[in-house]
Amino acid sequence: MCGRYQVLPRDQVRAIAASASGQMALDAQGDISAADVRDAYPNDTILAIDSTFNVVELVWGFDVEWSRNPVFNTRIESILEGSEMWQNASEHGRCIIPAARFYEPHMNEKVRSQSTGRAVKRPYIFALEGNEALLFAGVSENGRCSIVTTQPNQSVASIHDRMPLILRPDEVRKWFAGEFSGLADRSGISLETGPADARPLIAESEQLGLF
16 A cells, blocks of 8 residues: 555544444444545554554654655565564554545556656545445554555455555454454455546655565
């Protein structure tokens, strides 16, 4: 997943947290109004849900000594392999990052950037059918977070080689319980997609999504 997604308003994130915790008999994936969302980029402060079902503010992306840009993606394969980089965050900082939609650049299509005029990979926007909220698996540590990614399913594979690990509402507790292996396959998640505006994605996003 590249460095841009649409965040939800705080009230809806709170409702999702209450629903996921069992405190409210509410569908966690209610309709989203376009007026209520905004784009988020790495180093932005975003809203997440921690393992106690509290809404918390986190900075998107981990600081690393070897890059001026944050690392904002975490491969599920790295977690399953016990990567030292993600060990503490995946063991003690699992979280859910609610979203409206996310973006990926097409592997081959090019378009003129609206800000620079240069040719860039055409971004596509992805959403759940029915305009429902997305629930990304995430990991966090020291006030920062990263979105977990996995192999693309049929909805994404023709456009990009990774996708966020999108959880169904009934899988949230499995993620918090550390039941990782059964969640990597997202073939059952159906997404709608189409071209998005050509605002730039974060620089070096493909390199920084490899971890």
